[in-house]
Amino acid sequence: MYTIGMRIKQLRKERGDSMAVLGEAIGTDSANISNWENDKRIPGGKFIVALSEYFNITTDWLLKGIHATEIDTRTSFLVDDSHELHTQLTQLQKQDQHFIHAFMDFYINYKVQLNQHETIPQSHFISLPLVKQHLINQNILSTDNIATYLPIPISLAKKGDFLFSNSYKLDHPKEKKDIELAIIKKQTNAMNGQVILATYDNHFIIHKLLKSKDKLVLKAIDSEDIIGHVNEKELRIHGVVTSLYKSILTHHS
The missing domain is CATH 1.10.260.40 (lambda repressor-like DNA-binding domains)
Structure with missing residues (x-):
């Protein structure tokens, strides 16, 4: 006591x-x-x-x-x-x-x-691979496809997840551009309504998967753009997006 x-x-x-x-x-x-x-x-x-x-x-x-x-x-x-x-x-x-x-x-x-x-709060991190914007190897997590590794708090991700960014490397640094960083759970299929990372027409896309009886539609998550009547044979799902983070670049004059 x-x-x-x-x-x-x-x-x-x-x-x-x-x-x-x-x-x-x-x-x-x-x-x-x-x-x-x-x-x-x-x-x-x-x-x-x-x-x-x-x-x-x-x-x-x-x-x-x-x-x-x-x-x-x-x-x-x-x-x-x-x-x-x-x-x-x-x-x-x-x-x-x-x-x-x-x-x-x-x-x-x-x-x-x-x-x-007043003790300092502590958090643990997990290093996740950030994949390149263009696939070199069909296995998305092959060494050829990994640009770098980034530390992510374990509260946000799990072992086996990976990262994708639409602009991990900017070709035009003077151009203002939204940067997206997505945490992806690796899997090759998805349920209706899930946001997926996939390759379609040889390009990476992050879209919502919408299924109906007679067609498959991909809808952009930040605009009204829609890819209608998707050819399932050309769609390759790499994983389901579990978190998506955005920031706006600012440049000092």
Whole structure:
């Protein structure tokens, strides 16, 4: 039990008291008890004394989880006669000294939780192949067809996926052009309505596959362009698009 709130909660439950009963017994309300037990606030000095008397335990155990005989005088500034703070604290009333103890306990717990929340978030990546814009080998993931490898967060892709960009290499760098980066799940068939990466008429396309009883249609995903009455023999599906990212190039004058 690392906090004073946890110790109060343990004592209350062992006694079988509700928060309202405990609050009434020590002169406060259930809202305060709840705040203490959830480490949202710390009890004041008079309540430390009242709690220790009510539960018949020492204030040292309530404040620090140890009995008075267990206090290590070598590390406690409260009993170190050579420490300047000791003189200042001994001039305070007992309940104020208890409050300072309680605040220290609360603050240490707060800093521990703060450090846990401020740790640097980490993510893992997977290296996926970026295929070239023109197939050299019929196997899309052959070495001849791979331009480079790019790191992609594993939350976005899986092993076996690959990447395709409509402009991984710009022939006209002065021309503004949307860049697309698609994450592709490798497969050779697709269901109606899925967005696919395919070669058709010797060109890569990223289109939505629309099937009907008598025809196959490919619809562009960013325009109204349609390839109607597709010859299925000439269509080669390389995979289904699972994610598509776009950015607009900006050039400084």
